[in-house]
Amino acid sequence: MKVTRVKTIGMALIMLSAFNVARSEEQSGAYTLRTVAGTQLDYRKLFLSFDGDRVSGFFDNPFTQPASNDPDANPTCRFFLTGKLSSAGEVKLDTWYPTERGKADETGASVALKKRSDGTWIATLSGALPNCDVPTIATGDFLKLDTPQPWRxxxxxxxxxxxxxxxxxxxxxxxxxxxxxxxxxxxxxxxxxxxxxxxxxxxxxxxxxxxxxxxxxxxx
Incomplete structure (x- = not known):
């Protein structure tokens, strides 16, 4: 019985160690957001930070093109993301943007990221994004690490x-x-x-x- 227990504990430690190694492989940095393979969409930037299973980020698309029916419009889209990296290697993020002091933050869609075998992340969007006049992340968009950074x-x-x-x-x-x-x-x-x-x-x-x-x- 003692031998079995030791083996069980040992296996658990090995599995935990493997999970920690997998998590440590996720890299903080600036990610390129794409919709068509090999095509980079101008201006869209997604900054992500991985710290253990904690994930934080900032999305910035400050120069979206003016609407065709309103040439004076210049819609923007900026918001923060916070979430967790699961043991299955998937990321689930909440999106929000700070408002004036004393008022509740503007919250929006949840974003799920699933990693593919080629190292890119596929996004699934559920809901409307906060602080955005135009939808600039859509289900099916994929992310690829552009510039690794030691961000915490x-x-x-x-x-x-x-x-x-x-x-x-x-x-x-x-x-x-x-x-x-x-x-x-x-x-x-x-x-x-x-x-x-x-x-x-x-x-x-x-x-x-x-x-x-x-x-x-x-x-x-």
Missing amino acids: VINYVAVPKSILYSAPADSSRTKAYLVRLDPVAVLETRSSWSRIDYLGKGGGLVRWVKSSDLSVRLGQ
């Missing part, structure tokens, strides 16, 4: 003005700053500081901010 979590600025620092010290203050709702990817935290990658222009602007400037909803 995707968050946003929760204060009116967040000063950028070149190092985690008050003496390293710069003249640059971010404003409320600006999306960022957190690379690391150190005491009361967070090193962030600003996603507003596709990433690449890495600076330090006060951790208290970021939304507590997504945490670190």
